[in-house]
Amino acid sequence: MSQVVYITESEPSIEPFSQTQPDWIHPNLLQSTDPIKGRQFRVSGLIPKGACLLVDRPYAVIPVVDDPANHDHLICSNPACNRQAPRHSASEPARNRNRTPCPNACIPDVTWCTETCRDADQGRHAFECTWLKRYAAPIRAKWGEYDFGMLWVIVRLLAMRQGQLQHVDIDIRTASSATATEKKWKCGWEGIDSLCGSAETWSHDKVRAWTTLVKKYLQNGPVLPHGMASDQVLHLICQEEANSFGLYPRATGVVPLPYPSVDRGEQFAAAVYPTAAIANHSCLPNITHKPDEQGRMVFTASRDIFAGEECCISYFDLTQHTDLTSRREHLRQSFKFICQCERCVSEEPVEEPTEWSAMPMMGL
Numbered sequence: 001m002s003q004v005v006y007i008t009e010s011e012p013s014i015e016p017f018s019q020t021q022p023d024w025i026h027p028n029l030l031q032s033t034d035p036i037k038g039r040q041f042r043v044s045g046l047i048p049k050g051a052c053l054l055v056d057r058p059y060a061v062i063p064v065v066d067d068p069a070n071h072d073h074l075i076c077s078n079p080a081c082n083r084q085a086p087r088h089s090a091s092e093p094a095r096n097r098n099r100t101p102c103p104n105a106c107i108p109d110v111t112w113c114t115e116t117c118r119d120a121d122q123g124r125h126a127f128e129c130t131w132l133k134r135y136a137a138p139i140r141a142k143w144g145e146y147d148f149g150m151l152w153v154i155v156r157l158l159a160m161r162q163g164q165l166q167h168v169d170i171d172i173r174t175a176s177s178a179t180a181t182e183k184k185w186k187c188g189w190e191g192i193d194s195l196c197g198s199a200e201t202w203s204h205d206k207v208r209a210w211t212t213l214v215k216k217y218l219q220n221g222p223v224l225p226h227g228m229a230s231d232q233v234l235h236l237i238c239q240e241e242a243n244s245f246g247l248y249p250r251a252t253g254v255v256p257l258p259y260p261s262v263d264r265g266e267q268f269a270a271a272v273y274p275t276a277a278i279a280n281h282s283c284l285p286n287i288t289h290k291p292d293e294q295g296r297m298v299f300t301a302s303r304d305i306f307a308g309e310e311c312c313i314s315y316f317d318l319t320q321h322t323d324l325t326s327r328r329e330h331l332r333q334s335f336k337f338i339c340q341c342e343r344c345v346s347e348e349p350v351e352e353p354t355e356w357s358a359m360p361m362m363g364l
């Protein structure tokens with residue numbers, strides 16, 4: 001990849017995303033490739049039930065809440081924090097108690113849990129602030145909350161990438177010259193760049209619609225100086241669609257299903273993770289996933305996992321879609337693939353063999 005650094009005198013400095021590995025990765029966790037599903041997690045030796053397999057920091061995360069000004073679970077915008085910033089918490093020391101809004105009042109969804117967090121995040125936020133102020137309201141009004149969220153995640157991904165490019169010597173370049181062990185897991189922008197997703201799986205109408213949005217709202221220019229071509233940004237949207245996680249307060253993928261049924265709660269954020277995104281889906285997962293208090297995705301073994309087995313999460317709340325048709329339809333609509341997990345394949349109806357002897361003679 002050619003290294004281009006886009007820094008001008010007037011550009012604020014964005015703190016680099018200096019992570020070179022996930023925060024925790026179980027030594028028995030490996031990456032391999034499946035001919036149908038693509039990249040996957042496998043294990044090289046026993047991982048006992050309850051063990052933590054992965055703790056991965058989001059590369060970009062946005063809050064997803066109605067009425068942010070009055071919501072208790074808005075997250076701190078500082079990517080080094082991501083903690084929920086409650087409106088009031090009597091138990092907190094006074095200096096931590098106030099949510100700190102954007103000084104330019106860009107949108108109420110942007111807040112920091114403390115002034116310290118806000119000040120440390122000035123450079124990154126400056127990258128998105130003008131864009132949010134100019135486009136958030138018109139995009140929400142014309143295209144709706146889902147499209148706005150998709151575009152905002154892209155803006156936050158581009159802001160983080162910009163931070164890495166500004167610190168190219170300590171980040172992207174060192175990543176490409178890292179030792180074989182360090183290169184085992186691609187982190188930061190390298191990890192995002194390697195995510196699956198392609199516009200070839202999209203209908204012409206969908207490509208046209210997102211191309212329009214990219215040209216209208218995400219063009220490289222003074223409002224968003226990212227230096228990428230429109231088709232690269234469109235590709236990033238495909239990757240985001242195939243790989244982003246909803247963040248919920250309770251674990252996803254608990255099996256057997258709890259009785260009485262417990263769902264995973266109300267979504268409060270959406271995020272893209274460089275390493276957690278390698279996990280494929282199973283309707284009988286052996287891993288549960290849940291964000292920790294900093295929005296890091298934590299994978300936990302829900303049973304003993306033996307050498308050679310694939311590690312899978314569930315992409316949806318298993319309490320909501322139980323039979324084969326409903327599960328496959330949900331995955332097809334929301335995640336654009338036909339589930340080939342062992343449970344779905346084993347539940348496929350067996351086609352009755354044609355009884356030729358019972359057929360009338362066809363004039364032979």
Ligand SMILES: C[S@@+](CC[C@H](N)C(=O)[O-])C[C@H]1O[C@@H](n2cnc3c(N)ncnc32)[C@H](O)[C@@H]1O
Nearest residue numbers: 037038039196243278279280281337339340341
């Ligand atoms: C979040 S990515 C998972 C990692 C991906 N396999 C890769 O190569 O990067 C989601 C994509 O993986 C594939 N996938 C995941 N679970 C699958 C399953 N149960 N059946 C078929 N394809 C699956 C689909 O192509 C899906 O769009």
